[in-house]
Amino acid sequence: MIAAVIDLGTNTFHLIIAEISATEVKVLLKTNEPVRLGQGRINENIIIPEAFERGIATLKFFKQEIIKHQVDVVKATATSAVRSADNGGDFVNAAKTDAGIDIEVISGDQEAAYIFKGVKATGAIQATSLIMDIGGGSTEFIIADADGILWKASYNIGAARLTQAYFHSDPIIQTDQLAILDHLKDTLQELEAACALYKPQHLVGSAGAFESFTGMIDPSIDLNSVKSAPIDLNDYHKLAASLIASTHAEREIMPNLIALRVDMIVIAALISNYVIANCGIKSISLSTYDLKMGVLYGLASAKLEG
Incomplete structure (x- = not known):
């Protein structure tokens, strides 16, 4: 099984693609982009337009890598910046519509x-x-x-x-x-x-x-x-x-x-x-x-x- 994990952090988006077998987890690709989703107004619970656009552009790039590596399963998790932002839901929707990425917004406990x-x-x-x-x-x-x-x-x-x-x-x-x-x-x-x-x-x-x-x-x-x-x-x-x-x-x-x-x-x-x-x-x-x-x-x- 080829699996892709996307970690949508407040500062950096990470992508790992790995081959999972019965004996090992073999990393095929590991990359990241300094999206700075929390730039400027994180304490006001807003993803500013520039950061929003950088985030979606990065997810489009990640999607290309996922297709290239013929990934079987994709797990994308979003953390503090998205879960606390008033427009976090808009970002999740745009990720699905524009980049074809389904995002799970996880709690701090998760x-x-x-x-x-x-x-x-x-x-x-x-x-x-x-x-x-x-x-x-x-x-x-x-x-x-x-x-x-x-x-x-x-x-x-x-x-x-x-x-x-x-x-x-x-x-x-x-x-x-x-x-x-x-x-x-x-x-x-x-x-x-x-x-x-x-x-x-x-x-x-x-x-x-x-x-x-x-x-x-x-x-x-x-x-x-x-x-x-x-x-x-x-x-x-x-x-x-x-x-x-x-x-x-x-x-x-x-x-x-x-x-x-x-x-x-x-x-x-x-x-x-x-x-x-x-x-x-x-x-x-x-x-x-x-x-x-x-x-x-x-x-x-x-x-x-x-």
Whole structure:
């Protein structure tokens, strides 16, 4: 069976096409486009016209690849930007009409479950761990062990949302940092209580910003070929401090930091710092598998069970 998974994220649309057999999941194509669906007015629950058009154009391109690879099943999931937008339904309808793509708008809870499936497929979860996926619109947290999920939640504290709401200076000033930290404190009380209960000491960062952190700390790691990688906590703290103190222009020329994340990486560092400090985290690692791989492995499981 040839399967295609489309992940319509707030910042980036991803396409994975894979051959699923009884013994393996073989990726045939992996591509993405920086659509920036949440550009400009995500906190007003609007997909602006330019972003809307970029999204549909990208889905048309993805459809061509799907046809080229003679795909048997397509699973397209939309997350925070679409589910919170007043015109999200219009986008879903346009995707069907103009690009021939049926989109399922998933809840934050479903998103967290798929992220867990993706991270679990790397084999990275040995002891009780906290998984964090910093998206553009929302951030998902999952506490899990090798047997399964113990607790999960999704919060509207994605990097694009917080950037638009709080990042108004260059570099980000102390008062804006404190406003973000106050917002995180108000928002993440349930997370902190869950961490106090289950006591995860290891944080697994799911793709996205954590790929940037990993690549900037250790450029020798081939992020396209590894499923997971350790992140030295001291090196992370040094990098985070450097990112938060830097200007936009300084970050633009930092190696292994893609253009899409030049500003949002600052927010990602602030969120990560808060979680590490307040959730008892002693070590961190990267999982390059995330929601899209979770959806893919879910399709694989369904095929094997069927």
